[in-house]
Amino acid sequence: MKVIVGQGSCGIAAGANKVFGEFEKLINEKQLNVSLEKTGCIGTCYLEPMVDIVDDMGKKTTYVSINPEQVIELVEKHLEGNTLVSDYMISDEDSDILGKQKRIALRNCGVINPESIDEYIEAGGYEATKKVLTQMSQAEVIDEMKISGLRGRGGAGFPTWFKWDAANKSPGDEKYMICNADEGDPGAFMDRSVLEGDPHSVLEGMIIGGYAIGAKEGILYVRAEYPLAIIRLEKAIEQAKDKGFLGNNILGTNFNFDMRIKAGAGAFVCGEETALIASLEGERGMPRLKPPFPAQKGYWQKPSNINNVETFGNITWIINNGGAAYAAMGTEKSKGTKVFALTGKIKKGGLVEIPMGLTLREVIYDIGGGIKDEKAFKAVQMGGPSGGCIPAELIDTTVDYESLTKTGAIMGSGGMVVMDETTCMVDMARYFLDFTRKESCGKCNYCRIGTKRMLEILERITEGQGKEGDIELLEELATKIKDGSMCALGQTAPNPVLTTLKYFRNEYEDHIYNKKCTAKSCKSLLTFTIDETTCTGCTLCARKCPVNAITGEVKKLHKIDQELCIKCGKCESSCKFKAILID
Amino acid sequence: MCEKNNCACNSSDSPVFDFSKLDPVMDKYKKTPGSLITILQKAQDIYGYLPKEVMNYISQETGVKPSKIYGVVTFYTQFRLEPIGKNLIMLCQGTACHVNGAKMIEESICEELGVQEGETTEDGLFTLNNVACLGCCSLSPVMMINGETYGKLTKDSVKKILKEVRNAEKSGEVK
Numbered sequence A: 001m002k003v004i005v006g007q008g009s010c011g012i013a014a015g016a017n018k019v020f021g022e023f024e025k026l027i028n029e030k031q032l033n034v035s036l037e038k039t040g041c042i043g044t045c046y047l048e049p050m051v052d053i054v055d056d057m058g059k060k061t062t063y064v065s066i067n068p069e070q071v072i073e074l075v076e077k078h079l080e081g082n083t084l085v086s087d088y089m090i091s092d093e094d095s096d097i098l099g100k101q102k103r104i105a106l107r108n109c110g111v112i113n114p115e116s117i118d119e120y121i122e123a124g125g126y127e128a129t130k131k132v133l134t135q136m137s138q139a140e141v142i143d144e145m146k147i148s149g150l151r152g153r154g155g156a157g158f159p160t161w162f163k164w165d166a167a168n169k170s171p172g173d174e175k176y177m178i179c180n181a182d183e184g185d186p187g188a189f190m191d192r193s194v195l196e197g198d199p200h201s202v203l204e205g206m207i208i209g210g211y212a213i214g215a216k217e218g219i220l221y222v223r224a225e226y227p228l229a230i231i232r233l234e235k236a237i238e239q240a241k242d243k244g245f246l247g248n249n250i251l252g253t254n255f256n257f258d259m260r261i262k263a264g265a266g267a268f269v270c271g272e273e274t275a276l277i278a279s280l281e282g283e284r285g286m287p288r289l290k291p292p293f294p295a296q297k298g299y300w301q302k303p304s305n306i307n308n309v310e311t312f313g314n315i316t317w318i319i320n321n322g323g324a325a326y327a328a329m330g331t332e333k334s335k336g337t338k339v340f341a342l343t344g345k346i347k348k349g350g351l352v353e354i355p356m357g358l359t360l361r362e363v364i365y366d367i368g369g370g371i372k373d374e375k376a377f378k379a380v381q382m383g384g385p386s387g388g389c390i391p392a393e394l395i396d397t398t399v400d401y402e403s404l405t406k407t408g409a410i411m412g413s414g415g416m417v418v419m420d421e422t423t424c425m426v427d428m429a430r431y432f433l434d435f436t437r438k439e440s441c442g443k444c445n446y447c448r449i450g451t452k453r454m455l456e457i458l459e460r461i462t463e464g465q466g467k468e469g470d471i472e473l474l475e476e477l478a479t480k481i482k483d484g485s486m487c488a489l490g491q492t493a494p495n496p497v498l499t500t501l502k503y504f505r506n507e508y509e510d511h512i513y514n515k516k517c518t519a520k521s522c523k524s525l526l527t528f529t530i531d532e533t534t535c536t537g538c539t540l541c542a543r544k545c546p547v548n549a550i551t552g553e554v555k556k557l558h559k560i561d562q563e564l565c566i567k568c569g570k571c572e573s574s575c576k577f578k579a580i581l582i583d
Numbered sequence B: 001m002c003e004k005n006n007c008a009c010n011s012s013d014s015p016v017f018d019f020s021k022l023d024p025v026m027d028k029y030k031k032t033p034g035s036l037i038t039i040l041q042k043a044q045d046i047y048g049y050l051p052k053e054v055m056n057y058i059s060q061e062t063g064v065k066p067s068k069i070y071g072v073v074t075f076y077t078q079f080r081l082e083p084i085g086k087n088l089i090m091l092c093q094g095t096a097c098h099v100n101g102a103k104m105i106e107e108s109i110c111e112e113l114g115v116q117e118g119e120t121t122e123d124g125l126f127t128l129n130n131v132a133c134l135g136c137c138s139l140s141p142v143m144m145i146n147g148e149t150y151g152k153l154t155k156d157s158v159k160k161i162l163k164e165v166r167n168a169e170k171s172g173e174v175k
């Protein structure tokens, strides 16, 4: 028998290491003939820690939300007694969620042990490398990509074959294949899960891409905040070298390819490709004008190609199954599948991989289980700081590059943050502007100063100091910043403001003219009062109030002095009778 | 530079750093072009932050001008010019955590520790840093202390966790 514990970052956060340790202890103590293994994230993060027990016939039972105390029960009943513990088993409804997906980039995540190249090979790994190196020409590989219709998953959606072709045709015998694993969107973790759960598939995608463009070296630029991903990649590179999939004369051919990792140092703008290259060279990560494109002048001025982690994760599947099979999925212009990090006010959050062309409704309700706490769905944010908020009335928009762009949002790299009636859209805009303002590299005036000015206005509005003309000023600044910035960071920074202005202008107006935040999220705009009928005069709120704004005698109705109230909410959280009203 | 101008970094009360710890790093990277960020990362691993003395030493060894090193160090958020507390609190301010109340958690931490984001408590026990998505959005709001993740935080649970860490530190001192 085999016990497999999910140990992606999400699993570990939910306590998977302790569960693993408990299994280890008990299996040793009882000297059971059971192997204990780990795997990456399968995507249903809300069910972590997850444990699979596979019996000798290969039948798998999945247990969910296991805590260390429950491990003994699984050991005694299932491992020793051979009886299933139905209380902890995954529900049919939850296992259906996986059935609704189409897993290509995530095919091995949560299935194989990411630290074992043998398991990867057993799952069909490195077959694509063999096929490419021994049977296909560079042009044939690029052609297969063209047939597949694969577009970059890093955000811009540029056809992969086109970039490979350009790098291939660019003169020079020193070329580089670079993997962008800087994952900058502050609310997304698709790339991290792929790196942690299936590092070899990324390496293989890079080897194949490297062959296609004629590169000798691959470089992975990984966010510094992803230590586990870096460890697993280091192991994977070592293993691939040992097996002869990296190094000189790979598989007996005359193709030489090596790989190394470079850890980023925390700068969102380094996800932009020219900034990434500057950072690789040890400089400040400042973008530069294109052209020349990296395909002409990239790392150390040599032809280079940069792709996203998920893009690379799709390559081997395309080689093994053919570009046409990939193109059979999706819509006319958006082929294949896309991974999303479905989060926010959603019941069943986690990673999902869906064929392009599903509607947002299908993703949010059928796969995500709908909105938490039965609240009303308000909007979904896609594309992070470069993207926008899609309102509830557009929930039947299909997930493809063109349809999403039409809404004012973008496909982005895969962040999908669901918001309900308690999320203030002006505050969301402020949140993203705060992010881009901090992350602007400072090269362009409009980006550096413009985002700061926009942030100031948004802060003012959320603090109840908004004034006539603020909305127009935001719109003017947004256009100027878009036009006046050199790289996509500045060009897209106003998007969160523009989309919320487009769909939720009334919220801005409520804040500015009526001094109201309908989502009840902007503190300065709230009024705290005490309900006459439910207040028991227990005095607790008066004692908790840090500014002594609450007065009243024991067992009599208390009152809040609005002049003194600083809206900290302590009275509300301390009241046992729900007598504090917020409006 | 420093020698001539007699600037503060040469003052006699500046702390002394054992540069020999950096030698293996220098041997490995100083000749490889483009390694400045890697060298700085390794140096920060060794010293916990990047003191001026260390940056000057790296400059001497690599030939990269101190102004350029300082430029790189201040560009990237990972690099610190000040030492940090014993326990680094990384509070997630990613989108999912923001939507689920990360600001409220930040207020609660600040209240408990009496510091603002980026600062270290007077007793040197805690430093509070805001970070982007920690990849555990389904547990949001989330924070990480010394590599351990705490999820589904509330105003009260976060205070309790900090008290536990502090107590653990104190009982450690008694031993």
Ligand SMILES: Cc1cc2nc3c(=O)[nH]c(=O)nc-3n(C[C@H](O)[C@H](O)[C@H](O)COP(=O)(O)O)c2cc1C
Binding pocket: A151, A152, A153, A154, A155, A156, A157, A158, A160, A180, A181, A182, A183, A184, A185, A268, A269, A270, A271, A272, A273, A306, A307, A308, A309, A311, A413, A487, A488, A489
């Ligand atoms: C400010 C900014 C941040 C970006 N961050 C990322 C990122 O974190 N990961 C990524 O793959 N692409 C990112 N991109 C897009 C890259 O510049 C580039 O288009 C992409 O890596 C190309 O790979 P693809 O064709 O496979 O998508 C970013 C772009 C900008 C302007």
Ligand code: FES
Binding pocket: A186, A187, A188, B092, B093, B094, B095, B096, B097, B098, B132, B133, B134, B135, B136, B137, B138, B140, B141, B142
């Ligand atoms: S946004 Fe906080 S963990 Fe993802």
